[in-house]
Amino acid sequence: MKPLKNSLLRAVATWVRRQPPKMKAFLALVLGIAAIVFLQMVVHDHDNLFVAAEAVHAVGISVLIYKLTKEKTCAGLSLKSQELTALFLAVRLYCSVVMEYDIHTFLDSATLATTLWVIYTIRFRLKSSYMQDKDNFPIYFLVSLSPRSSLSLVIHPSTNHQIINRICWAFCVYLEGVSVLPQLRVMQNIKIVESFTAHYVFALGIARFLSCAHWVLQVLDTSGRLLTALGYGLWPSMVLLSEIVQTFILADFCYYYIKSVLGGQLVLRLPSGVV
Template identity: 80%
Template sequence: MRGERNTIHVISSWVRRQPPKVKAFLAVVSGMAALVLLRFIVHDHDNLFVAAEAVHSIGISLLIYKLMKEKTCAGLSLKSQELTAMFLAVRLYCSFVMEYDIHTLLDLATLATTLWVIYMIRFNLKSSYMEEKDNFAIYYVVIPCAVLALFIHPSTSHHLLNRIFWAFCVYLEAVSVLPQLRVMQNTQIVEPFTAHYVFALGVARFLSCAHWVLQVLDSRGHLLVALGYGLWPSMVLISEIVQTFILADFCYYYVKSVFGGQLVLRLPSGVV
């Protein structure tokens, strides 16, 4: 085990010394390698989307366990939870009026637990809420997402307003974690349960992104046509990729910390 940790330490030290362009290249290569591996391991790529939702649920469960066991919400971003509840509520509405399926029930359960987390932070555990650290202005993301949705949305046969709402929740989901990353940037120290939760979000986002990319490859691009015409199909893929890369740096330091045997994650300045 010690040999593995030494090897990981050597590799991580080498990666840390590389210029940003090399780090970005290594991240892209690692992502592509993981996609190739998933393509051969997972035969039904729809299962990747289900797995993404399951991992997200595990992350929420860890968050609830933290709130109930430790009786503190220190290190958590209320604004990220509010953005999550917002895009889930919009997506649920779209699911009910456009494409009701099993994912609707999963989203409903996730929304219910997210609302419970918001309630706990706002009322039961308000004294431990780090409001001064949670200083990301959410209108910086809500307004651009709404404007983008007005101009770039699906071209299906559904009502225009429903198509705009659908695009809005896709864009908002891609950036909903930014307030949580700002809190961690401000504190520089992330306690275990919060770190587990954010890492679960990172894994869920990667699986969701892999689902879309592999679906496009399997359909030889026909899936993009099925999503509509214009910029919308490309924006769906871009949103998934943005979500993944937003959390990639944090996930790297999380894995490094876990293999290093550290319970508390200490982030270098400028990581998130």
Template identity: 85%
Template sequence: MKGTKRPIYAVTTWLRRQPPKMKAFLALLSGITALLFIRMVVHDHDNLFVAAEAVHALGISVLIFKLSKDKTCSGLSLKSQELTALFLAVRLYCSFVMEYDIHTILDLATLATTLWVIYMIRFKLKASYMVAKDNLPIYYVVVPCAVLSLLIHPTTRHQIVNRVLWAFCVYLEAVSVLPQLRVMQNAKIVEPFTAHYVFALGVARFLSCAHWVLQVIDTRGRLLTALGYGLWPSMVLLSEIVQTFILADFCYYYVKSIVGGQLVLRLPSGVV
């Protein structure tokens, strides 16, 4: 066991010593490699989007287990859960009026479990809620997304209100995890179930991003024109990439912690 850990430790030590530009390059290279692997293994790339929502639901299930078993919500951000419920509710509305499919059912299930988590944090486990560390104002996240959705939204034939709401849920989903990252940065120590949940979010974001990128490649860019014209198609793709990179740093330290056999994740200063 020690023999297998030594090469991993050597690699992580080498990575830690690299300058930021080299780390960014290696992260980009790793992402491209993962995309190429997924493209070879997964033939129907629509399944990636379903898989992303399934992984998100799995992450929520981890939270439910934590709240039910440990009877504590320590380390969780109520604001992130509320932002998640908000963009899911808006996306559900858009799905009902614009495109009812399997994603609608998955979103409905995820919204129901998210609302249960919010109820538990607000009422049943309020005493363990780290309100002082959950200090990122929600309007810092919601207002920019609302303004951006008014300026850049789909150019389809749907009603303008529905198109703006569609854009709003896309932008909000990209940054809804920021309050949770702030809580973990303030606490510096992340207990296992919270770490599993945020890692699941990171995996879901990557799968969703891979879905869009591979769809654009497979259609040779025609997908972007199908989404409309102007800046909206590019903003959809950019939002997916932003979601992935927001969680990339945390996922690196999560994997490093798991490989090192640590149950509790300790974040160095400046992470997330």
């Protein structure tokens, strides 16, 4: 039975690999919709999906901590991605404290603390193994010159909170969507991704999907009223669009990760063009 199952999986993987990019994108969309429908049926309180997304992100950080402490190397990791993650988490934590203060505040605090530890470890304790030449994504463009940063000044929540808090909220939403790009660039540069780094990025992909599913299902559950609660204008649509973009940025990597795991490979080899 197991050889037959493996043969079937390999046949499906081969068929998918041979499809043109547009067909692959369509298949990914269909699979995503099917997964959201499944979550809608099995998860009663869809707000728990966002908590699950934050928990999965924390698990991913735990994998990094294990790698750094046990293997004593940060090869293959992007310091820039960690710094972007710390930045959007710090801004989101600030917004959480002044605007809502709930379980998300606690989860963001824990994730931010561990991310700062990872940054410290890469920058100082394991600096010799840091691949600085491969970590060459223009991070300052993402933060200071990116249209996403300017976008937060124009498109932000229209709630009753102070304007600076609403702009910060928008900024962290937009920045989170691109924070993984430097890590993907590093992996594309080195082509071969060791298991712990692959597990971490896959965890980010799962977290992003759960967060996206949370927003989509919340909109469906409230028959669109959630969009009104988030404010008027373009902001509600930008929140959903940002979640979808984050999910699709990692979808390609997650496909190759699953393919590698099903094939029993200990390392992940990325073909050219996977970003």
